[in-house]
Amino acid sequence: MIRYLYGTQLGEFPDLAAAMFRDRTAQFRDRMGWDVTVDTLGWETDDYDALDPLYVIACDAGGGHAGSMRFLPTTGPTMLADVFPNLLPAPVCDADTWECTRFCLSPGADTDVARRLLVAASELGLSLGLRAALAVFDAPMDRVYRRLGWAPRVLGTAGGISAGRWTFGAARHDALCAAANVTATQSRDWWDVTFGDLSIVPLPVRA
Numbered sequence: 001m002i003r004y005l006y007g008t009q010l011g012e013f014p015d016l017a018a019a020m021f022r023d024r025t026a027q028f029r030d031r032m033g034w035d036v037t038v039d040t041l042g043w044e045t046d047d048y049d050a051l052d053p054l055y056v057i058a059c060d061a062g063g064g065h066a067g068s069m070r071f072l073p074t075t076g077p078t079m080l081a082d083v084f085p086n087l088l089p090a091p092v093c094d095a096d097t098w099e100c101t102r103f104c105l106s107p108g109a110d111t112d113v114a115r116r117l118l119v120a121a122s123e124l125g126l127s128l129g130l131r132a133a134l135a136v137f138d139a140p141m142d143r144v145y146r147r148l149g150w151a152p153r154v155l156g157t158a159g160g161i162s163a164g165r166w167t168f169g170a171a172r173h174d175a176l177c178a179a180a181n182v183t184a185t186q187s188r189d190w191w192d193v194t195f196g197d198l199s200i201v202p203l204p205v206r207a
Contacts, residue, residue, distance in 0.1 A: 001059050002123075003193070004120075004191060006055070016065055018041070019106070020055070020065045023105075023106045028104070049070070053072045055069070058116050058117050067106060067117050068103075071099065071100050072099050072101075079099065084163060096131040114144075115149075119182050120190065127188075132167050138161060142154065149176055152165055153166075
């Protein structure tokens with residue numbers, strides 16, 4: 001299943017949160033060689049985890065972490081604005097556009113997990129009434145996103161790193177669900193477990 005959890009809710013799921021941050025260490029530091037901060041618990045975290053982001057977490061059959069990503073509105077601090085502004089033709093500060101970061105798969109996770117995460121990201125966008133999501137990714141990942149059925153519009157590339165824009169839409173969501181063997185009803189049910197019938201779920205206003 002998919003869980004949608006704000007950072008302030010992670011304490012209700014301590015084992016799941018710990019596995020997510022440790023899997024981020026395994027991916028970003030150990031496999032990809034990024035210069036990231038890892039604490040004494042083996043957790044990879046950064047300043048954006050302290051901003052109460054909305055996490056999208058794919059769980060395995062036992063309820064453990066299989067993959068995850070996090071979302072923040074571009075009306076507040078984002079990695080694109082703070083770390084990679086050179087990748088954008090102009091700054092983005094738009095309530096209808098959120099940033100997605102830390103796309104992570106647990107060691108041993110398969111393509112099905114990645115597909116479910118894309119379904120979940122699409123559900124998030126549609127349920128919040130968003131137009132688009134932005135993300136930074138290694139340039140070769142563009143081919144991976146195309147293979148998964150949801151390629152971004154590349155906004156800029158420098159040093160092997162790209163910024164992309166994903167547009168939300170009902171037809172795209174239906175195609176992602178079909179590719180992941182997930183029904184639209186199941187996708188919505190995962191969202192409703194956290195947010196019920198609310199169509200708009202506001203985040204606290206951030207200057």
